[in-house]
Amino acid sequence: MKKAYRKDVIIARVVFVAFCLVIAMLIVCAVIFARNHMAQKQAEVQETQTQTQTETEETQQQAEQDTEEEAPDIEEEQQEETTPLAVTTADVNLRTEPNTSCEVITVIPKGTQVEFLGEEDGWASVNYGDETGYVSTDYIEEVTDSE
Numbered sequence: 001m002k003k004a005y006r007k008d009v010i011i012a013r014v015v016f017v018a019f020c021l022v023i024a025m026l027i028v029c030a031v032i033f034a035r036n037h038m039a040q041k042q043a044e045v046q047e048t049q050t051q052t053q054t055e056t057e058e059t060q061q062q063a064e065q066d067t068e069e070e071a072p073d074i075e076e077e078q079q080e081e082t083t084p085l086a087v088t089t090a091d092v093n094l095r096t097e098p099n100t101s102c103e104v105i106t107v108i109p110k111g112t113q114v115e116f117l118g119e120e121d122g123w124a125s126v127n128y129g130d131e132t133g134y135v136s137t138d139y140i141e142e143v144t145d146s147e
Helices: 003-081
Strands: 085-088 092-095 104-108 113-120 123-128 131-136 140-142
Antiparallel strands (some): 085 113, 085 140, 092 104, 092 131
């Protein structure tokens, strides 16, 4: 072999090895870049999920707080809308109709509180337990706030 040919072969081999090293480095860089990019995307997804979860929890907490804040208002309205109370002054007949000739449902004992629904012609419409009927207004007194 000629010396010039040997030089060319050595140079070609050196160039080939250098070319292979450059390609290997490019592949390594591409893999590193891809992994970093994927890790960054996963971090963004996790952050988005965390934010969504946090927002959902905050929304639920706000809804619970709103419900708790509204509840007293409803209770106050219900208290204001409750029917007035009356107390019997003697044992009194609870009747099906506002007259003495109709059927007696039960006898309400003296001192019993009943719900006063209304009054007409000397008869009061009241709720006593699970019964609704009429009693003479002579035998009940309306309960006032001072009592």
